Amino acid sequence: MGDGGDGDHGGDGDGGDDGGDGGGDGHESGESGGDGDTPGVAPSASMNAPVGIIGAGIVGIACALHLLRLGRRVIVIDRAGPAAGASQGNAGVLACCAMVPVPTPGVARHAPRMLFDRDGPLFLRWPYLPRLLPWLMPYTANARRARVQRIAAALAPLLVDSVSQHRALAGDGPAARRIRDSDYLFVYPNRAAFAAEKFAWDLRAAAGFAWEVIEGEAVREVEPALGAAHRFAVRLGGHACIASPGDYVAELAGEVTRGGGELLRAEVADIRPRGDGGDGGGVAILTRGGPAGGIEVAAAVIATGAWSGPLGRRFGANVPLESERGYHLHFRAATGAPRRPVMFAQRKAVATPMDGDLRLAGLVEFAGLRAPRRAAPLAMLRRAAHALLPGLRAESCDEWLGHRPATTDSLPLLGPSPRDARVFFACGHQHIGLTAAAKSGRLVARMICGRAPGLDMSPYRPDRGPIVQEATGATN
Numbered sequence: 001m002g003d004g005g006d007g008d009h010g011g012d013g014d015g016g017d018d019g020g021d022g023g024g025d026g027h028e029s030g031e032s033g034g035d036g037d038t039p040g041v042a043p044s045a046s047m048n049a050p051v052g053i054i055g056a057g058i059v060g061i062a063c064a065l066h067l068l069r070l071g072r073r074v075i076v077i078d079r080a081g082p083a084a085g086a087s088q089g090n091a092g093v094l095a096c097c098a099m100v101p102v103p104t105p106g107v108a109r110h111a112p113r114m115l116f117d118r119d120g121p122l123f124l125r126w127p128y129l130p131r132l133l134p135w136l137m138p139y140t141a142n143a144r145r146a147r148v149q150r151i152a153a154a155l156a157p158l159l160v161d162s163v164s165q166h167r168a169l170a171g172d173g174p175a176a177r178r179i180r181d182s183d184y185l186f187v188y189p190n191r192a193a194f195a196a197e198k199f200a201w202d203l204r205a206a207a208g209f210a211w212e213v214i215e216g217e218a219v220r221e222v223e224p225a226l227g228a229a230h231r232f233a234v235r236l237g238g239h240a241c242i243a244s245p246g247d248y249v250a251e252l253a254g255e256v257t258r259g260g261g262e263l264l265r266a267e268v269a270d271i272r273p274r275g276d277g278g279d280g281g282g283v284a285i286l287t288r289g290g291p292a293g294g295i296e297v298a299a300a301v302i303a304t305g306a307w308s309g310p311l312g313r314r315f316g317a318n319v320p321l322e323s324e325r326g327y328h329l330h331f332r333a334a335t336g337a338p339r340r341p342v343m344f345a346q347r348k349a350v351a352t353p354m355d356g357d358l359r360l361a362g363l364v365e366f367a368g369l370r371a372p373r374r375a376a377p378l379a380m381l382r383r384a385a386h387a388l389l390p391g392l393r394a395e396s397c398d399e400w401l402g403h404r405p406a407t408t409d410s411l412p413l414l415g416p417s418p419r420d421a422r423v424f425f426a427c428g429h430q431h432i433g434l435t436a437a438a439k440s441g442r443l444v445a446r447m448i449c450g451r452a453p454g455l456d457m458s459p460y461r462p463d464r465g466p467i468v469q470e471a472t473g474a475t476n
């Protein structure tokens with residue numbers, strides 16, 4: 001339930017860590033990947049129409065920038081402006097090692113205890129449960145060991161080179177100065193608590209990650225802000241964090257407009273393909289209160305984060321999407337804060353220093369997209385802040401609720417609609433959307449332009465179904 005790194009709950013004690021050597025060079029030009037170019041979407045014959053990207057979160061903006069660099073025109077449409085959703089308030093960690101999904105073996109056994117522990121990282125608005133069940137059942141079914149291993153293997157290539165992918169995305173524009181190289185510290189009360197997450201750490205090791213173990217008083221030498229209860233830590237190098245994720249997206253959006261792209265403030269109601277596309281026709285994006293005929297584009301990208309469900313279903317996605325609500329406390333002018341991003345593994349909360357401020361973000365709440373911010377998760381985060389960082393003081397503290405777009409198999413939807421090859425998906429990035437966005441945007445942009453993505457995209461197909469297929473004979 002933590003972001004930027006560590007979804008697991010301890011599971012039943014099996015395995016792994018991360019590392020990874022990156023991969024991908026972050027550059028658009030010249031590269032053709034290994035699997036041959038794809039048809040893509042030609043600029044609409046008559047008009048060299050733009051690609052319309054719906055959603056100006058980090059994923060939509062990354063798609064737009066990569067498309068511009070591939071020579072396409074773009075229009076990005078968002079009802080509330082850049083970074084109005086999860087991309088505003090996340091923990092800001094470029095979590096290369098975050099290939100472990102939230103549901104891991106044992107989740108069904110551990111979830112009730114977490115739900116009834118007021119300091120646990122899981123919250124549920126009980127009247128919402130009947131609506132949650134169709135998503136929750138396949139989600140927990142995907143916690144089987146063999147399925148989690150497949151999920152982690154499919155998430156890894158979106159994550160391991162995320163720092164270089166983001167540097168390439170930001171280029172030499174103003175957003176680049178927000179990317180701070182950093183290590184990433186996971187802290188535990190003791191070695192036994194770490195050992196209980198062996199399954200997760202084994203997955204990270206399988207992805208190529210290595211880490212340094214820090215024990216006893218040495219933990220506070222590395223990170224003096226931590227409370228005395230932390231006697232065990234794991235440090236991973238090669239990560240980074242974003243000093244202010246909302247400003248980062250806004251600055252990248254500025255790059256879109258500087259590059260000739262258009263940003264439009266409007267709520268999208270529908271996408272209407274014109275004909276079957278065979279005659280070079282594009283699609284119309286219909287906005288509320290906008291022109292009756294809609295906005296004419298060559299192709300549309302659904303990048304509306306946790307709000308992608310209705311449009312997604314219309315265009316053939318059969319992987320249910322749910323909001324995994326998360327909260328943050330943002331301490332302004334903070335003292336007694338850690339120097340680097342710290343994952344408090346048992347609370348599933350991440351503390352990230354942000355230019356003199358500190359953001360503590362995390363937990364998972366199931367209550368849907370409409371329920372207002374609730375007191376209990378925020379109270380839990382406040383208690384966590386005091387317990388974990390006893391010397392923390394701040395001038396003020398802001399509270400925030402956001403919606404992580406979570407699929408039942410913890411993998412994003414990336415690629416063309418099975419119903420219409422002019423409509424593309426770029427959504428469903430759950431806890432790792434900031435990290436994966438630069439790569440995902442690049443992959444989707446290349447597919448739209450008919451270039452080989454350079455990665456097997458089948459795990460991210462929008463019509464792959466809710467349950468991960470495992471090899472015959474695999475067991476839980």
Ligand SMILES: Cc1cc2nc3c(=O)[nH]c(=O)nc-3n(C[C@H](O)[C@H](O)[C@H](O)COP(=O)(O)OP(=O)(O)OC[C@H]3O[C@@H](n4cnc5c(N)ncnc54)[C@H](O)[C@@H]3O)c2cc1C
Nearest residue numbers: 003004057059079085086087091093268305326433434435
């Ligand atoms: C508490 C918390 C901490 C997190 N920490 C991390 C972290 O440290 N590292 C990490 O990698 N990830 C983290 N995440 C996850 C990450 O924030 C998300 O995965 C990511 O921001 C999703 O980006 P997005 O662009 O898909 O969606 P969003 O940022 O939600 O953007 C969707 C956009 O679509 C727009 N929109 C929706 N519907 C419409 C419509 N009909 N018409 C027009 N516009 C529309 C919205 O206004 C919004 O701007 C965290 C998330 C939370 C909640």
